[in-house]
Amino acid sequence: MEQIVEYFLAALLVIGGIFAVIGSYGLLKLPQMMQRLHAPTKATTIGVGSALIASMIYFLVFEGKISWHELLITLFLFLTAPITANFIAKAQLHRAINKDELPPTGVGSEWATYDPEVKTVDPHLLSDRDPG
Amino acid sequence: MILDYAIDFAFLCFGLGLAMNLYRLFNAPGVTDRILALDTMVINVLALLVLYGIETRSGINFEAALLFAMTGFVSTVAYCKFILRGDIIE
Amino acid sequence: MLRRLYPHPLLTLLLFVTWMLLVNQFKIGSLVMALILATAIPLLTAPYWPNRPKLRNLPAFAAYLLLVMWDVVIANIAVARIILFMRGDQIRSAWIAVPIDLKSPEAITILAGTITMTPGTVTADMSACGRVLLIHSLHAPDPEAIVQDIKTRYEARLKRIFA
Amino acid sequence: MSLALIAALPFLGALLPGLMIRAGKNACALVTGSVTALALLMLGLHAPAVLRGEVVQTRIEWIPSLGLNANFFLDGLGLLFAGLILGIGLLIILYARFYLAKSDPMGQFYTYLMLFQGAMVGIVLSDNILMLLVFWELTSLSSFLLIGYWKHLPEGRQGARMALTVTGGGGLAMIAGMLILGNIAGSYDLSVILQNKELIQASDWYLPALILILLGAFTKSAQFPFHFWLPHAMAAPTPVSAYLHSATMVKAGLFLMARLWPVLAGTPEWFYIVATAGLITMVMAAKIALFKDDLKALLAFSTVSHLGLITMLLGFGTVEAATVAVFHIINHATFKAALFMSAGIVDHEAHTRDLKRLGGLRRLMPITFAIVTIASLSMAGIPPLNGFLSKELMLEEAAHTTWMANPWLIGVLATIGALFSVAYSFRFIAHAFLGPVRDDYPHTPHDPGFGLWAAPALLAGLVVLIGLFPMLTAAWLVNAAAGAVTGQDIAVKITHWHGLYAPALWMSLAAIGGGLVLMGLHPRLMALWNATPRPEAKRIFDGIVEPVARLAARLSDALHDGALTRFIAIATLTIVAAGAYAFATGTFAPGLREMTPIYAVPALGWLSLVLATLAIVIYHRNRLLTLVLVGIVGLMVSLAFAYFSAPDLALTQISVEVVSIILMLLALNFLPKTTPVESSGTRRGLDATVAVVAGIAIAVLSFALMTRDPAFAPISDFHIANSKPEGGGTNIVNVILVDFRGYDTFGEIIVLGIAALVIYALTEALLRAGPANDRLLAWRPDQRRAGDRHPMMLVVATRLILPIALMVGVFMFLRGHNLPGGGFIAGLIVAIALVMQYMASGFAWTAARQKVDYHALVASGIVIAAATGIGAWFNGMPFLTSAFGYVNIWPLEQFELATAALFDLGVFLTVLGAVMLALASLSRLGLRAGETVNVQPFDIDPSEGRSLNSEEAR
Amino acid sequence: MEALVASALGLLTAAGLYLMLRQRTFPVIVGLTLLSYAVNVFIFAVGRLTTNMPPIYGPDVAGYADPLPQALVLTAIVISFGMTAVIVMMALGAFLESGHDKIDMNDDDTPAEGDAK
Amino acid sequence: MSHWIIAPVLIPAIMGALIVLIMRNDLLLQRVFSLAASLGLLATSVALLIATSQTVPEVYLLGDWPAPFGIVLVLDRLSALMVTLTGVLAVIVQLYAIGSGWDARGRHFHALFQFQLMGICGAFLTGDAFNLFVFFEVLLIASYGLMIHSGGKARLRAGVQYVAFNLVGSSLFLFALASIYSITGTLNIADLAEKAATLPEGDAALFRVSAVLLMLVFAIKGALVPLHFWLPGTYSNAPGPVAALFAVMTKIGAYSAIRFGVIVFPPSTPVTGSLIADLMLPAALVTLVLGALGVLGASTLSRLAAFAAVASMGTAFIAIAAFTPASISAALYYMVHSTLAGAALFLIADLVSDRRAHDGLHQALPPIAQTGLISALFMVSAIATAGMPPLSGFVGKLLVLDALRDSAALVWSVILVSSLLIILGFARAGSTLFWKAHASAPQDGPPGHPTQPLAFVAVGLLLAAIVALTVLAGPVMTWMEATTAELFDAAPYIDANRLPEGN
Ligand code: NA
Numbered sequence A: 001m002e003q004i005v006e007y008f009l010a011a012l013l014v015i016g017g018i019f020a021v022i023g024s025y026g027l028l029k030l031p032q033m034m035q036r037l038h039a040p041t042k043a044t045t046i047g048v049g050s051a052l053i054a055s056m057i058y059f060l061v062f063e064g065k066i067s068w069h070e071l072l073i074t075l076f077l078f079l080t081a082p083i084t085a086n087f088i089a090k091a092q093l094h095r096a097i098n099k100d101e102l103p104p105t106g107v108g109s110e111w112a113t114y115d116p117e118v119k120t121v122d123p124h125l126l127s128d129r130d131p132g
Numbered sequence B: 001m002i003l004d005y006a007i008d009f010a011f012l013c014f015g016l017g018l019a020m021n022l023y024r025l026f027n028a029p030g031v032t033d034r035i036l037a038l039d040t041m042v043i044n045v046l047a048l049l050v051l052y053g054i055e056t057r058s059g060i061n062f063e064a065a066l067l068f069a070m071t072g073f074v075s076t077v078a079y080c081k082f083i084l085r086g087d088i089i090e
Numbered sequence C: 001m002l003r004r005l006y007p008h009p010l011l012t013l014l015l016f017v018t019w020m021l022l023v024n025q026f027k028i029g030s031l032v033m034a035l036i037l038a039t040a041i042p043l044l045t046a047p048y049w050p051n052r053p054k055l056r057n058l059p060a061f062a063a064y065l066l067l068v069m070w071d072v073v074i075a076n077i078a079v080a081r082i083i084l085f086m087r088g089d090q091i092r093s094a095w096i097a098v099p100i101d102l103k104s105p106e107a108i109t110i111l112a113g114t115i116t117m118t119p120g121t122v123t124a125d126m127s128a129c130g131r132v133l134l135i136h137s138l139h140a141p142d143p144e145a146i147v148q149d150i151k152t153r154y155e156a157r158l159k160r161i162f163a
Numbered sequence D: 001m002s003l004a005l006i007a008a009l010p011f012l013g014a015l016l017p018g019l020m021i022r023a024g025k026n027a028c029a030l031v032t033g034s035v036t037a038l039a040l041l042m043l044g045l046h047a048p049a050v051l052r053g054e055v056v057q058t059r060i061e062w063i064p065s066l067g068l069n070a071n072f073f074l075d076g077l078g079l080l081f082a083g084l085i086l087g088i089g090l091l092i093i094l095y096a097r098f099y100l101a102k103s104d105p106m107g108q109f110y111t112y113l114m115l116f117q118g119a120m121v122g123i124v125l126s127d128n129i130l131m132l133l134v135f136w137e138l139t140s141l142s143s144f145l146l147i148g149y150w151k152h153l154p155e156g157r158q159g160a161r162m163a164l165t166v167t168g169g170g171g172l173a174m175i176a177g178m179l180i181l182g183n184i185a186g187s188y189d190l191s192v193i194l195q196n197k198e199l200i201q202a203s204d205w206y207l208p209a210l211i212l213i214l215l216g217a218f219t220k221s222a223q224f225p226f227h228f229w230l231p232h233a234m235a236a237p238t239p240v241s242a243y244l245h246s247a248t249m250v251k252a253g254l255f256l257m258a259r260l261w262p263v264l265a266g267t268p269e270w271f272y273i274v275a276t277a278g279l280i281t282m283v284m285a286a287k288i289a290l291f292k293d294d295l296k297a298l299l300a301f302s303t304v305s306h307l308g309l310i311t312m313l314l315g316f317g318t319v320e321a322a323t324v325a326v327f328h329i330i331n332h333a334t335f336k337a338a339l340f341m342s343a344g345i346v347d348h349e350a351h352t353r354d355l356k357r358l359g360g361l362r363r364l365m366p367i368t369f370a371i372v373t374i375a376s377l378s379m380a381g382i383p384p385l386n387g388f389l390s391k392e393l394m395l396e397e398a399a400h401t402t403w404m405a406n407p408w409l410i411g412v413l414a415t416i417g418a419l420f421s422v423a424y425s426f427r428f429i430a431h432a433f434l435g436p437v438r439d440d441y442p443h444t445p446h447d448p449g450f451g452l453w454a455a456p457a458l459l460a461g462l463v464v465l466i467g468l469f470p471m472l473t474a475a476w477l478v479n480a481a482a483g484a485v486t487g488q489d490i491a492v493k494i495t496h497w498h499g500l501y502a503p504a505l506w507m508s509l510a511a512i513g514g515g516l517v518l519m520g521l522h523p524r525l526m527a528l529w530n531a532t533p534r535p536e537a538k539r540i541f542d543g544i545v546e547p548v549a550r551l552a553a554r555l556s557d558a559l560h561d562g563a564l565t566r567f568i569a570i571a572t573l574t575i576v577a578a579g580a581y582a583f584a585t586g587t588f589a590p591g592l593r594e595m596t597p598i599y600a601v602p603a604l605g606w607l608s609l610v611l612a613t614l615a616i617v618i619y620h621r622n623r624l625l626t627l628v629l630v631g632i633v634g635l636m637v638s639l640a641f642a643y644f645s646a647p648d649l650a651l652t653q654i655s656v657e658v659v660s661i662i663l664m665l666l667a668l669n670f671l672p673k674t675t676p677v678e679s680s681g682t683r684r685g686l687d688a689t690v691a692v693v694a695g696i697a698i699a700v701l702s703f704a705l706m707t708r709d710p711a712f713a714p715i716s717d718f719h720i721a722n723s724k725p726e727g728g729g730t731n732i733v734n735v736i737l738v739d740f741r742g743y744d745t746f747g748e749i750i751v752l753g754i755a756a757l758v759i760y761a762l763t764e765a766l767l768r769a770g771p772a773n774d775r776l777l778a779w780r781p782d783q784r785r786a787g788d789r790h791p792m793m794l795v796v797a798t799r800l801i802l803p804i805a806l807m808v809g810v811f812m813f814l815r816g817h818n819l820p821g822g823g824f825i826a827g828l829i830v831a832i833a834l835v836m837q838y839m840a841s842g843f844a845w846t847a848a849r850q851k852v853d854y855h856a857l858v859a860s861g862i863v864i865a866a867a868t869g870i871g872a873w874f875n876g877m878p879f880l881t882s883a884f885g886y887v888n889i890w891p892l893e894q895f896e897l898a899t900a901a902l903f904d905l906g907v908f909l910t911v912l913g914a915v916m917l918a919l920a921s922l923s924r925l926g927l928r929a930g931e932t933v934n935v936q937p938f939d940i941d942p943s944e945g946r947s948l949n950s951e952e953a954r
Numbered sequence E: 001m002e003a004l005v006a007s008a009l010g011l012l013t014a015a016g017l018y019l020m021l022r023q024r025t026f027p028v029i030v031g032l033t034l035l036s037y038a039v040n041v042f043i044f045a046v047g048r049l050t051t052n053m054p055p056i057y058g059p060d061v062a063g064y065a066d067p068l069p070q071a072l073v074l075t076a077i078v079i080s081f082g083m084t085a086v087i088v089m090m091a092l093g094a095f096l097e098s099g100h101d102k103i104d105m106n107d108d109d110t111p112a113e114g115d116a117k
Numbered sequence F: 001m002s003h004w005i006i007a008p009v010l011i012p013a014i015m016g017a018l019i020v021l022i023m024r025n026d027l028l029l030q031r032v033f034s035l036a037a038s039l040g041l042l043a044t045s046v047a048l049l050i051a052t053s054q055t056v057p058e059v060y061l062l063g064d065w066p067a068p069f070g071i072v073l074v075l076d077r078l079s080a081l082m083v084t085l086t087g088v089l090a091v092i093v094q095l096y097a098i099g100s101g102w103d104a105r106g107r108h109f110h111a112l113f114q115f116q117l118m119g120i121c122g123a124f125l126t127g128d129a130f131n132l133f134v135f136f137e138v139l140l141i142a143s144y145g146l147m148i149h150s151g152g153k154a155r156l157r158a159g160v161q162y163v164a165f166n167l168v169g170s171s172l173f174l175f176a177l178a179s180i181y182s183i184t185g186t187l188n189i190a191d192l193a194e195k196a197a198t199l200p201e202g203d204a205a206l207f208r209v210s211a212v213l214l215m216l217v218f219a220i221k222g223a224l225v226p227l228h229f230w231l232p233g234t235y236s237n238a239p240g241p242v243a244a245l246f247a248v249m250t251k252i253g254a255y256s257a258i259r260f261g262v263i264v265f266p267p268s269t270p271v272t273g274s275l276i277a278d279l280m281l282p283a284a285l286v287t288l289v290l291g292a293l294g295v296l297g298a299s300t301l302s303r304l305a306a307f308a309a310v311a312s313m314g315t316a317f318i319a320i321a322a323f324t325p326a327s328i329s330a331a332l333y334y335m336v337h338s339t340l341a342g343a344a345l346f347l348i349a350d351l352v353s354d355r356r357a358h359d360g361l362h363q364a365l366p367p368i369a370q371t372g373l374i375s376a377l378f379m380v381s382a383i384a385t386a387g388m389p390p391l392s393g394f395v396g397k398l399l400v401l402d403a404l405r406d407s408a409a410l411v412w413s414v415i416l417v418s419s420l421l422i423i424l425g426f427a428r429a430g431s432t433l434f435w436k437a438h439a440s441a442p443q444d445g446p447p448g449h450p451t452q453p454l455a456f457v458a459v460g461l462l463l464a465a466i467v468a469l470t471v472l473a474g475p476v477m478t479w480m481e482a483t484t485a486e487l488f489d490a491a492p493y494i495d496a497n498r499l500p501e502g503n
């Protein structure tokens, strides 16, 4: 049993490692910024996810104690990776990409990043605020 | 034991990843690339920490790993928000 | 009453489980603590989550998660192949506008997240009206297929879940 | 005791004029005069005993360990001087009452005068040279006030400063001299010092002491080359000139030379320094006096000359000469004070003191004329007036004194001095009072009221009386005083006729004859004098002081010019140099500790850190990039902590890191986004050199320390051993933080709390009307801004992440005592979670939904921590003594309750409150700068399919 | 590892000081941050380096890293965090008051190029 | 073990927190309670001072952990003296701040003031080297807040410099402490003293480096050249009452130098020898000269006061550098004097600049309101500061000179020549401010200004304290000598810590 688990863990670690390398390699290899964004958000999550799962199983099987923290970390990473990607993409859109390069939204409004600046609220209305 | 080789291999992979992130960080066309590199770096570091835990049979650093994930996320968002809006808390 | 005590029951459940995972031990004390925190924290953070999302179909949601997980693995392999074996000038990246019908912010976010985590696509932006997602595809020889894939494979399911 | 009282009376009296001036000028003068009279009376009561040769003493301990005591003694010398000071003081008070104008603040004047009087009396009565120094410097101070009394006159201000600088400076030299003298003698008491002539004169330190003390005496008595300040002090009101600059203060130097005469005099050093200085002063000042048109200037230089005369006599070092000196002190005081007061009367009446604009006053002011004539003739040394008597004696001494084997030099020069003296005295009478009455006076001058001429008249009377009956009126005083100076019994014989063979007779005649000739030649000599270029004292003084002041200003301003970068560079180099010196001068044995092996992955971490740090230096002008790179450094440091067995540190470092970066990003929003190139390549090279030197020093030091074992077992062995059994926690670091060294942590959370208060208070100050607020109101973003302030994906994710993060915070808090974590980390995690919420939905939106008072959070955290610590008192234990126990509550398992956890709660609350208060303050700046406020958690409403931006902007 | 840590420490110190010698508040603050990293690592490192021996009680552990330097570093981190927050805010305040972010006060007060208007 | 020992730390700490917690929006309440706390601090410190006159040093084992493992407070005559000095100054400065309305010109003055007191008292009382660092930081960060109280361009810019420079100092402090712990394995001062005395020779070089680094930290606080550069800008730009309170801050540097220089690194300890004194004396001499030149060349009254503070620290450190009982006694007396005199000068400078368009010394401006009284106060404080008789400055200077007769030629000439420069500087300043003004007096009298009686009472109290220090110099010196004797006989101090045998 333990032998099987060990092979399984080794496989997990190797796969995870390979994906991690690919993710980071993609960061180097791909020519456009938006292409590079794909590499780590996917590959490394799987990479680190494998390592985390491996760790969990390892402690459960070999150390006899269950360690759920790895699961939490994995979930957290999966939860946050799309947000991170979204923000980096928006930052890239804002900095380096002209809105003419994008397809139209088709519904009349702009892509949110190019939405015109909000009208300024009269700051005096807020001057008495004391949130501290 | 095969697991030890696997751990070493994983160490190598994530380390390599880290090194490539580092290269990208210095050799990046724009600041978004750098933020992306940093974000990836955090992930790789986190993985290294977890591997270190397996290697030393100790779960003592898992909270640190969790916190790396959390702070990595917050700081990436903060950098991007700064690029987008200037004011990160508006 | 119960509704006011548990404004987000699913969140409560999630937190309960999270606490048990955090403490790593199954004891009465932990359960009590988990209950206390899983009750108190949603109450504390309820102002930041004013409306309760209409998550109708929990089993469908679980199935959806499994589907996504599978797709994530596939996506990774797909992306890995592109990175490893495709020359830079062969990669046909594209921006794609995906009109969506979902209304709930939670559902849209899940869809956007799913898109990012799955084959070769990243949700980059959203139209200012919230009805169209801007997606960047790493390699999209046929953009329309991707739009269809998203709408049928994910959005349709989410519509059912969040009806 | 009564001696001390005499010295104290004028000081006490100094308090009265200020009060009495409300009762009128007469009352003010009367009270002031009464105090002086009282002191004089008390002095008089001691006179009989002193004249019998007794010494009256009073001793009051002040600072025994230093040897500075309020010891007083009264002998003949003291009696003479104290009598002069108080007696003439009384006359001056009378004179000043009528002299001062209506607009002059009289209370102030009398106050200063009494302060001065007290200081002078103190000098002459002191039996302790340190005490004497106190009074000595007090005379400099009070004379500064008196000379500058007419605040509106620039000459007064400058004269006062000059006098203070010269006499004060001399006083400082004298401090050193006196300390040396006291150290040689083993006591600072004069009565002891005066017994130690041999010891003192044999000491190697005799000459330095002598020179330093003489510096004090010469400056005070305006002896060459320090004579220049005195004429400029004449800007003072005439009563001041009469009192300070003829009768008393300038004589303080003489007094001191006389006082120390028994132990300092009699050596060649003494003779050549003192006698020579006196001789030069006498001749030179007399010559200058001849050419002064200003009456007070003439009198001032005359005073300098006469002081030189007395100095010379003291310098001779013989008992006879010293006796003559004492006699001339008395005589000079009488005629010179009378002359000053008369000059004041002339000035008062004719509105000028310029001899060229005066003349014929004898008809208009007969009384004044009479006084001036008597006093001037005495000054000229015309028989039978008192000035003649002492001058004759002086010439006699001069004739018998040899200078550098030259027997006639002193005699000739003394005669020349006397000759000038005759000339300027006659000139005073002739040019002011004789000749035709001038018709260009603004008002016709006439003799003033009795009050103003009474005092000089009395003095003129004394001049005559002493002149006629010296043995009756003065000899006893001279005997007593000279006896005190020389330590011998003196029985002086003063006669008008010393016989035809006395050289003094012929010298005197030559002087009078020559003086008359000079008078006759005066217009021609005056033209010659005016044509001769000569150094001007004021210009020389200013030429020294002003450049010094300017140099001081330039040096000081150049050094302290607010160039922080230079300050830091200097500090760095100093620290490295001092450290290197300390190292080089000590013994070093290299450490023997086994090093930890280097593995590839940690080395990669090292490489990341190094590269990131280098990149920061290279790219530091791009500020956003710098912050990204700082993030990497923080990450790597945190990783290093984790690797080297410090999980708590890793947790803390990474959390602090992200909060710091967020703070800096918030600030960077307003700051320029790039750092311009401002320094030259050379400057950058120098900076880099400084930095690298310091870096190498730290690297070497740390390596040397890391590679050796501690010399003693570290105290942490105790912490390791007792953490669980005594502290109740298995996380030793946490037990140290909240228990073993909880007091550090108590201070540390207060630091954080204060930081938040400072930030809050500063924000308030910036938001007040002012340049900062104007800049904020006019602020426009300096970068293009994207739409969609609150992207929906983040907001939705935060709804999930925030609760989870809060839970993680609670988890970290609860387990901290036993595993990595604790109140501080928990506080930061919760703060980061809240920051995430802020970033997602905006500060105003978030803050409006959760009214948390961060001030209260900070303060209650501190209060809880303090209260926990104080709780131990009720257990009879010291502050912060912890207690823990195991509690069983069904259905829970046994769990541990420790007061340390309560303390940690205080830490948690303070940290959370402080971070949030700081962020909130920064966000308020954003609001003032015109940030918009969202009414919805995100900008997009997908259910309605519209952007919420436009409509919320109300 | 000692040599690596020592060299990193030296580099952090040098870089921090170099930035502190720049003429604008922002690099000075970044320099201070680097310097405080150096300080924290220094305290920690001269307490000697150990791997895999966290100072937390556990069964059959080989030993404990010296916990005291760790506690000291924690205190130092917290304090330097407070200080950083304050100086960041003060630098911002000085910028808002004067319109430029020069650090030396002998520099002339007019805003230089690159400053916000 | 008396709980009163920690009262000087806890009273202000708790009051500071309570002010923030419940009265942060009510200035009147803040004034009342903050003043009450300062008075309480003063009363406690006086009681402690009296207590220490009769007993040997006493320790307070925080957390009931034995020394050297926990943190101890040590109450001896020296710490009691410094705490009392702080108490006196605190009450007076606070009266002034209230009377002049400074406390109303920004937020949180009283809270920061209390925390500042807490930091200062904590630094004086602690018997632990690292804890000294913590309380340095407490007092520093509070001082940052007080320094920029009420804001303004110049003050903020100077404030940034002050903070930046002190952060370098704090870093240095930590480098030094870490090195010391690394070598000796301890942080308790008494334990350090014992271990330093028996340190193996091979550790000497490194220990000397740490000792020097530590003393350099104190030199920064004590504004010793060339580490003094932070002071002129800070003190001259700080609000008047804050600068006055800062008068005691430089003394913390001097105090720490005495504490460590006498107990831990005395010349008798072989590894350090005369190292500290060798470096300190030249620096102190230059400090005095630069301070004196600064006084003479000062362009504003507040800068003059700041340089007077530098000069006074030079004098104090000259005395300290001799490390003899007599010189330390003299230094202690001089430190008390210069704290009071320096504070008085800053308060008076504030009275002037508050009534004048600016406090520049190059331009004559019309006379100010209450010019007579203020000029008299200035005169007295100038006499005290410049070391002219008959006030304590002169006594202090004599004490220092007398104690340093062994190196008279150099030391005396520097002190005396500097005195002359300082006197000249004060004379020029005073005559420009108060005399020259009359040359340009407008006919309608000086501009109106609130009378602020409480502010004058505060200045009067300071001057009265100076007079008292002068008149009572004899008994005070007796007390100081006993203090120094206690300090130089390190055994009671070390015994008080009850260190375990051979740890
Ligand atoms: Na601590």
Ligand code: NA
Residues within 6 Å of the ligand: F220, F221, F249, F250
């Ligand atoms: Na300071």
